[in-house]
Amino acid sequence: MTVNPALRRSPVTVQAASAQNRLLTLADLSALARWGLKGRGVRAFLGGIGAALPAASNVSARQDDGSLIAQLSPAEVLVLPSLRTGQSQTGEAIARIPDDGAGDCYPAPRADSHAWFLLRGERTPQMFAKLCGVDLALDQFANFRVAQTSVARLSAIVIRNSIAGRPAFSLLADSASAQYLWDCLLDAMTEFAGTVSGAGIMAEDFDEHET
């Protein structure tokens, strides 16, 4: 069924959005789509629709349409849409799978189970070091790597995906705890003079073909 997108609400209250900050900017992308797929048939399904598969678990792969497939385990992927279009051909294919699954593939409602924040800027790894025990330094955590870890004591998925040569990290975590996590991020960003940006501004100079 077609649903009025205006009925969809972000789990966080963004008080004030401002311009991007080269050093550290946070945006709430929770209103964008994202898809999950689980089951033994995941890789076969993705291969069948021509998706570029990540090489291993905890790695993501950029697709031709700008979307991103993050492999969370041999039997689970998370698909993020292109920031420019909000679309993903892979995601659309997943959306056509019925709730009870098909071919050993089961859709997972990641657009609702996980809030999605994007952090961008050179100081992002330092900010993360206040919240997360994984070393996300740029020379240690390569582009497109995925960490399934704890951020501010919350189970989270961190994906590094550069934007226009600037480090960027997608952070996905429990949508019910989204406001808590948002507040933790704002607190941690303070010493780096981080700013909050609108999702659209963040996407403006997004280079979907960057590797």
Place this chain on the structure above:
Amino acid sequence: VTTRLPSPFGSHIDRAKPLCFSFESRRYSAFAGDTVASALIANRVWTFSRSFKYHRPRGPVSLERGEANTLVTVNGVPNVFAESHLLAEGDVVAGQNYIGSLHHDWLGWLRYCGRFLKVGFYYRAFYRPHGAWAFWEPMIRQTAGLGRINTEASHAYYDKAYLFTDVAVVGGGRAGLSAAIAAAENNERVLLIDDGVRLGGSLQYRRDAGEIDTEIARLAAFSTVTILDNARCEGLFSDGWLAVVKGTRLYKARAKQVVLATGAICLPAVFRCNDLPGIVLGTAAQRLIRMYGVRPGNRAVVLTANDAGYDVALDLADAGVEVAAVVDMRASPDGANLLHGRRIRVIGGSEIFAAAGSRHVTAVDIVATGSRDARERIACDLVCISVGTAPAIALAAHAGAAIEYDGANAQHLARSLPAHIRLAGSAAGGAEASHPFPIVAHPKGKEFVDFDEDITVADITDSIGAGFDDIQLLKRYSTIGMGPSQGRHSNVNSIRVAARARDLAPEEIGTTTFRPPWTGESFGVLAGRSFDPVRRTPMHRRHLELGAHMMVAGAWLRPGYYGPPADTTRAIAAEVTGVRHGVGVIDVSTLGKIEIRGPQAAEFLNRLYVTGHVKQPVGRARYALMTDATGTIVDDGVIARFAERHFFVTATTTGVEGVLRSMYFWNTQWQLDVDITNVSAAYGALNIAGPQSRELMALLTSNMALDSEAFPYMAVRVGSVASIPARVMRVGFVGELGYEVHVPFSFGEALWDAILQTGQNFGVIPFGLEAQRILRLEKGHVIVGQDTDGLTHPHEIGMSPAASKPYFIGKPAIAAHNARGLQRRLVGFRIAGTGGDSVQEAHLIIENNEIAGRVTSCAYSAALHATVGLAYVRPHQAPPNTTIEIRGNGGKMIAAQVVTLPFYDPGNERQAR
């Protein structure tokens, strides 16, 4: 009279930036870069505090962080090390541990009571006669403790951060710098941790230390090097985990390799009145001179057992201090050579027998080593000690190194370090020679081994005489090494005294355990920034707008009721009435939600739950009860079947994590072809309940038939509600016609808005957890965890598993319970009249003066005009109409009648209509 020395003395102070501060309400001047300690001494103030037990005046000994003598209160913050706090304009500093004033301490008379306050006196006194402790305790508490916590202080911001590195180097002296540079040249990421405001360690104050700035600059040029100065490594744990405190932040550093270049700790000598202000370590005098440009005294005596003492003497002479004598404990020192021809008197083969003075040292008595006769008294206002060092090996010990006494060098050394840890420089031993026994016992005592706790030589020998001869027992009985410095200056000397008292070698004594923190942490660091996730439902903002009183349920926040706290009872009653007579809506998003999908989904659930699910029709829901392998009830919920191989399971708010763990655990063994997905946060959920709920739902749906035939009780449907994709279940917890609507989390708020807006014509009311608890109690529904406990099995709450079901987890255990016979039974009870006001949950059921059970739920029911509840009773009390006795508030016995459940709508007509 100024004590400041001209440049180049005073490398750490900026003479162009004078500042003022106060100490004990008197104003003093200082320079930027001064510490409290250096500034006070520059102003000829040597007494910083009073000692813990005898209230003796105390001043700095080492000018290294970590001695109780220098704990002061700065701007209301107690127990600040005076040698560590960099002064700022207007700082207000006060001494500690006195009554009256620092110079006229009313408890100063305690210094004359040593013979009555021997070690362990508090173990033998104060407890007799019976009740004496109540008399003594207030007095002891008044005098004990260090500093006063300012309970009015504002909160400070303390936080934590991780650091990651290849090589962590602790200590920024010569060895640490060399190690850091070597690692950096090897393309390693390096973290250098140093507790000074500048790198260099002892090179900053030692005589002829050589140039260090070039190396510092070289190190800083590496982009892969991070320097944390003015930071303290307080602990070193497994896997290269270092706890580092810098300011108000705790760094949790992870290093693949650790180099401990922590240097060595200079040790004091022990002689009578060695605690007098003005008696310091030689390195303390050198710090004052070179770092702060302070001339520490006018006439000095240097006590030494190594060559370093002569450097101290030369530094003192250079600073204009008259060096009355260098007293060398060695038999034949080469004084003339070591003093480079300076005209300073050297007394070889001698030691200090005692110091004289009241508030400050005024003289020392010198004797030939081992002799107690032919003393020579030398007047002085400064005594500098250089009798040896102890490698700073606490961090190595934290990491598991073995600590052994090296008799040849009279030092404790760290051996058998973990492979990723290395020692460098003085921390590995080999600093200046240590005297094996720089201790001179005095017939009148007062030779302090431990300044923190006022422990003397006699205290140690007395403890051993009392049988506490093992070093661990000795520590605990005497409290030596248990003060703020954690034995930094007392451990080695106490071991030496104990060894001599027991006629053993120090290596046979062993050591106490080195525990973090190394130098001490503030409560702020320990308690600072922590993370406690809070979960909010998608309707949270709306609940707050409606004035909900939020309650905590696990990590979730849920509305308890809507309305001001002052009107709680009325608000809850109104919500109950609204549901019973109209329609209400409750946010049940916190329910656990799990998708079970796959060809063997039905079999999987059938094994997990007491209830049967293999034959559950598609489009139907069933109540589901879960037990563990012991037959104990662990959770309940509803299982809806949306397709042949698709089930949607709800679990209790706080039980879902356990349910998931159980699912994963068992299917690891069963290997059934199912997918288990936790979707608890993916769906928001509301329960619309009340006689008018069907009418309200009809206005919200267009693609779902709602009449009782098309959508009967316990049926489930997929459709849309308020134009939002929804899963709808005709289930309820409150005993009224109801619909549980699950929608994607992001649409939860929109659904709430639509229901409240559309429901205005019906007077729809939001209701909270409190009203729901009453409504479900009227219906006799149990809450797992409240009406069940860690032993409850299904028969005890009247739920008998189907005998025909061949297997489910807990079935064998439940069969064993049944074979043993019921020991208790959960029943409903009713209390007529006002007696119910005295009954609360957890009150006891009493029979023949014995505990026969307990109340698990209890509330006044307006619908039933009585107090009703659930209680465990003995099986013979379970039949309806049995009278039970409840011990209510104040021990009042209340009679209650056992009744058949449910209390409300026993025919289930309202819920199933």
